[in-house]
Amino acid sequence: MASPDPNALQLRSSDGVLVPISYKAAQQSQILAHMIEDVDAHGMTEIPITEVDGETLKIIVEWCVAKAKEVAAELARLEAANVEKARRRHERAQARAAAKEARRAERAAAYERGEEMQESEPESEGSDSSSNAGPRPLIEAEDPHAPIIDEEPFVPPRWRDNFLKNLSKEQIFNLITAANFFDIHDLFEACAKTIADTIMSMSVEEMRGYFDVQGDFTAAEEAQMTQDYGWTEP
Structure with a gap:
């Protein structure tokens, strides 16, 4: 029999099902994140979850695992x-x-030859050379503070x-x-x-059936209210 993963917690559901979850996945739940502190403090490896049955707990863990992978992928992308x-x-x-070093070397060589080098002055926006060169870019290529545009933007997973x-x-x-x-x-x-998408096109009666809601009025009372007001009609 395989020994339990030392890097995983064991969640025991209300019906006794034991569901393992990694520490990283558990961090996706605020409640489990706080429980981890108690686990580390008291050396516990199993946490009783008396409010949730085993089937639902497995789905919760599955979501947390997928979310943890999504977070890790996004952090890796940002890094x-x-x-x-x-x-x-x-x-x-x-x-x-x-x-800069090339310009310095060029000036030194010119000085040794007895030549005088004139420092080039920045051209004004209205100069002929500027107009001949076409429109100035919004961001200069050598600007150290220029933002870098990602060629492949991050696409959120569809899971x-x-x-x-x-x-x-x-x-x-x-x-x-x-949840x-x-x-x-x-x-x-x-x-x-x-749930909202499911009930969007339902009638009143269909919603009652979906949520298993029993009306407070008798059939005769509902019929009378429908006749008087009409708002109880499906």
């Missing part, structure tokens, strides 16, 4: 972008230093769009309650949006 920016700035600095697609109504209801308990805001919002 790579920062490294690339630093490399380009270094290359620009080297190019400026090389150009969120499909995560809830195949879940039943009962699973969605259990999941939104669990609220675990304080996972984006999962809660995703569940809420799924």
